Amino acid sequence: MPSLSTDPQRPQAGDPFRLAPTRPNEAGKTVTKYAVLVTGHAPEHIEAEFGDAGTLFKQLLEDEHENEAWHVFYPADGHMPTDDMLQGYKGIVVSGSRADSFATDPWNMQLRALLKTAFDRQQRILGICFGDQLMSITLGGKVGRSEAGFEGGARTLKTTPAFKQQWFAEAFPHGWEFKLHETHNDRIMEVPDAISVLAYSENTPVQMCCSGDHFLGLQGHPEITEEFMYKDLQERIETGALPKDVGEAALQSMRTNRVSPEERAAVQKLVKTFLKGDHPRGLKVFR
Template sequence: MPSLPPPRRYAVLGAGHATEYIERVHGGFARMLARLLGDPETNERWDTYHVVDGDFSFLDEAEAFDGFVITGSISDAHADDEWILRLRDAVQELCRLKKRVLGICFGHQIIARALGGATGRAEVGWELGVKTLVVDSLKIGEIYGIEFPSRVEVIESHRDQVSAIPPEAVVLASSEKTKFEMFAIGDQILGIQSHPEFSKDVMMDIIQNQLSANSFSAEFANDAIQSFEKSKPDEEVMKYLCKTFLKGNGKAKSGAE
């Protein structure tokens, strides 16, 4: 009987801890992304490393991984905490090794910083709720071999944003308040400012926690909540893009798998 090939391996780099509710109900940011992007019926292995707690042991066997995902975080990607600087350097090393790296929100921002772009506090303030992205479908088709809609609805939760993309990057999407919603460097790097892994209940929890911390007004929070009544996030479309990028299985078709 022929032996099975080794599993494809992916690492999720946890850049932040979630609220008590999100950790208890959904398992935290890293597990949410592993669950979104993993295919249980295929030969895959997903490992989690909490870089926010200083776990960079993935670098010892980086060559063994097929791809990496960097999560969101309440921390600032432009800060100089030791673990953030180590993560910046790790992104540079993964790029040197020509590994595929997907960054979500904070991950999107730290990739930009690591590769010659810039990130910081957004002048327009918080971006929260369901928002519309204007997408360069042609570029996505050229890079990933898939058809993709020119407008998508996504879940946003950020007050920082990328202010300059890396020199070799191309912009894939923008929104009314965020110029660089998605960028790519070839088929190796993909940065996404929005949260394809979030659900409505996750966002309601985040909004209530930030409102309690006086991060924004009750009126602003209500607008974010109402956005879920007006629009439905294109969850499957964004999931399809992320999985196609990580696994290199573009099939030149529209929408979700």
């Protein structure tokens, strides 16, 4: 049986899954399982310094003193989990990617089918950037190139009235505004009926969205640190992936509109509450 990795490294084509040892379970306590689906990679020198998306999301979301097991899959690298593997997880995190969410590569289409089944099973799904867009497509929405072009650096998000109605947002004030690191060319163009818009920005009408108790999506990257964002933007400028003026404007936004540690911690609290929390309005399937 394919195994899973809790210490993610960029896999090579044809590599089997590897099962890394998890912390011993305390007697009588159930281990709660979470899966991270890594759908793309940063350049190797950046991942060598900061880790890949599996590492970054574990750093953001894992509580070391809880009975948790975090497993990392790499769908875009040929390491696609089966539905039998996924159905035992309380929460599933779908990472960002430089790939197009609206592409029809076989792995993309297979991942959509897996996520739709997990959604119908009422598992919690947290989608980030590509993952947010992919889930929107899966639920009937449309994604395309943003007419505003590349959006990167630090961006200010404004929440909608629908945000405050969500159980996982109860600790946050009405009209909450916060900043988040962003790097994307695409956006949700048509919102499916099943999705509520929770936040927007000047150039992106759907910055955060949800569907009931089971899907939360963010266009930005709560897992990315300021240092990571700087190096990612600099790499894009140096390789010509971004025009210099566009890249410099994104870097300037990080100096003039900086994501504070307090804001990053607040967004971390928000996504952890959604992914892990139990609430009378949510089904306690995994308790």
